[in-house]
Amino acid sequence: MNKKYEKNTIIFLIGLFLLAIISLVSTTIGPVKISILQIIDILFESININTNLSSSEISQAFKTVVIDIRLPRILMGIIVGIALGISGAILQGLFRNPLIDPGFIGVSSGAAIGAMFVIMFSQLIAIENNFYIQFLLPVFAMSGGLSTTILVYKMSQMSGKTNIMAMLLSGIAVNAFSGSIIGFLVYRASDMELRSFTFWTLGSLDNSNWLIVSIAIVAILIPIIISINLRKKLDIFMLGDAEAGYLGLNIEKLKKRIIFISALMVGVTVAFCGMIGFIGLVTPHLVRLIMGPSHKTLIFGSAILGAIILILADFISRIIIAPAQLPIGIITSALGAPFFLWLIVSQKQKIRYEK
Amino acid sequence: MKNKSTNILTVVDVSYEINDITINKGINFNINLGEIVSIIGPNGSGKTTLLRLISGDIVPSYGNIKFREKDLNNYDPKEISTMRAVLPQNSHISFPFTVNEIIQMGRFPHPENYKSDKTIVDDLIKTFDLNDFLGRDFTSLSGGEKQRVQLARVFAQIWSEDSYNGKLLVLDEPTSFLDIKHQLDFFEIINDFKNNGLTIIMVLHDINHASSFSDKIGMMKKTELIYFGDTRDVINSQNLNDVFDINLKLINIDSNGKKLIYL
Numbered sequence: 067m068n069k070k071y072e073k074n075t076i077i078f079l080i081g082l083f084l085l086a087i088i089s090l091v092s093t094t095i096g097p098v099k100i101s102i103l104q105i106i107d108i109l110f111e112s113i114n115i116n117t118n119l120s121s122s123e124i125s126q127a128f129k130t131v132v133i134d135i136r137l138p139r140i141l142m143g144i145i146v147g148i149a150l151g152i153s154g155a156i157l158q159g160l161f162r163n164p165l166i167d168p169g170f171i172g173v174s175s176g177a178a179i180g181a182m183f184v185i186m187f188s189q190l191i192a193i194e195n196n197f198y199i200q201f202l203l204p205v206f207a208m209s210g211g212l213s214t215t216i217l218v219y220k221m222s223q224m225s226g227k228t229n230i231m232a233m234l235l236s237g238i239a240v241n242a243f244s245g246s247i248i249g250f251l252v253y254r255a256s257d258m259e260l261r262s263f264t265f266w267t268l269g270s271l272d273n274s275n276w277l278i279v280s281i282a283i284v285a286i287l288i289p290i291i292i293s294i295n296l297r298k299k300l301d302i303f304m305l306g307d308a309e310a311g312y313l314g315l316n317i318e319k320l321k322k323r324i325i326f327i328s329a330l331m332v333g334v335t336v337a338f339c340g341m342i343g344f345i346g347l348v349t350p351h352l353v354r355l356i357m358g359p360s361h362k363t364l365i366f367g368s369a370i371l372g373a374i375i376l377i378l379a380d381f382i383s384r385i386i387i388a389p390a391q392l393p394i395g396i397i398t399s400a401l402g403a404p405f406f407l408w409l410i411v412s413q414k415q416k417i418r419y420e421k
Numbered sequence: 422m423k424n425k426s427t428n429i430l431t432v433v434d435v436s437y438e439i440n441d442i443t444i445n446k447g448i449n450f451n452i453n454l455g456e457i458v459s460i461i462g463p464n465g466s467g468k469t470t471l472l473r474l475i476s477g478d479i480v481p482s483y484g485n486i487k488f489r490e491k492d493l494n495n496y497d498p499k500e501i502s503t504m505r506a507v508l509p510q511n512s513h514i515s516f517p518f519t520v521n522e523i524i525q526m527g528r529f530p531h532p533e534n535y536k537s538d539k540t541i542v543d544d545l546i547k548t549f550d551l552n553d554f555l556g557r558d559f560t561s562l563s564g565g566e567k568q569r570v571q572l573a574r575v576f577a578q579i580w581s582e583d584s585y586n587g588k589l590l591v592l593d594e595p596t597s598f599l600d601i602k603h604q605l606d607f608f609e610i611i612n613d614f615k616n617n618g619l620t621i622i623m624v625l626h627d628i629n630h631a632s633s634f635s636d637k638i639g640m641m642k643k644t645e646l647i648y649f650g651d652t653r654d655v656i657n658s659q660n661l662n663d664v665f666d667i668n669l670k671l672i673n674i675d676s677n678g679k680k681l682i683y684l
Binding site (some may be wrong): 163164298313316 | 501507518
């Protein structure tokens, strides 16, 4: 079509290539060292193609480690990165504000209440079976997250319209209130419960298995497709509510869709992997710096870059204090927070420039 | 084609109230196809609200508005967006879109056509003297430059290859940030479009501009449209002094009855 279009395609391809390389390298790391060539062999063997690039016999234990432990973890990382990247991009679009994080619609704090509830409740009625906790925690976290989002959305309705400013404020209020509920639960909790909850809030890909990966893929596939379809409408929405309306855009429908698909995407990631901060905030910003503000490139770009950042963070979390591993949320915040500070400073200069 | 009426917009007994405050009261007027109509009046007299009612952004508390003989409420937003474009008073854009991208957004209601869209955008860039700002970040432009980009965008929205018959442009203070040259350019541009059938209603602050470039003028004072009619009938010192609470004189500048304000 034109030069800009070609340039964007090349950037996307480089991004996908980087994601593949980082994922492969990350798969080699762990208590058992497995070479890249061996991993490629194992991957191809699993779809019945014999490559034998490593020209060695690969043990069954290696195959199990790659297929049942490391692969689902990497896939889960990619899914979570995509979900957080896209929801950050579309929510910053909804609020027309680049400093918005998916937490602003209340989904994370609601999910935290749900998670804490399960952690304490399961001890109380003595559910010993780990399976129930693994099953109940995501369900409660997801329900908690969606409930708080619906509450924030309802609070922002004014004579049939969604007031974005009211939504921002009610999001802050609901988060504060959730904080007090969590505070109360934490106060009542035992040391063990407290420890599980703290680890949950730091985020982790540890629980990834094929069942969870399949559920997560099914849950976020439709939101991803819807978000990509919204790309042109979101650009028009950037002109302002009234302006977008005059161009024939149904802005109420658009707002509703953005809120619920991002709540669903963030809800799924929080339910299975706990809280992983800063990716939703930072990723769209980096993509805007590279490719410009248009959602035609922003949504797809944030999906790829979100996945890259998450896989990298997971990679670092596994090597930095090996053989132990650091919760991934610590890494994303440790890298994300300085970037956020830089963002505020550079934005400040820009505001002056914009007068 | 229906040929029975030359009427494009009919406003009947329109009032608008919000939280028991009346902003527009008992407004009646008609606009014919291909007319340029200016609304003038002091601050807070309800001009912008009237434009928002005409644009369908808000719904009248009483009365009704007809656009092309059909009630404004009965239009689908998509359907009306190809026939009527609106420039609000000031728009804020927080993301650094380029000038091209903003103008291109005006084509949103139309089926995508890369080639013809590019021709339209290029043409409007020339028309609004935006050649120097191609690819520039919108947020870095001055107020007047931003206004010209937004004007180009609304013209892109109702762009037509042949006639502008039946198309309406609603502009709220379109010249407020423009320098004198670009103000005059603007009036020349809208006059060209008018000659192709375009109908324009706008709010202006400069009474000389309104009286020089419009066919009809409406004067608003305290929520009401107190005078509406042909420019030469409405513009006189008595009406102006009545509406604006000042003492000004008019001087005749030509034999057609064209008048200029003398301050």
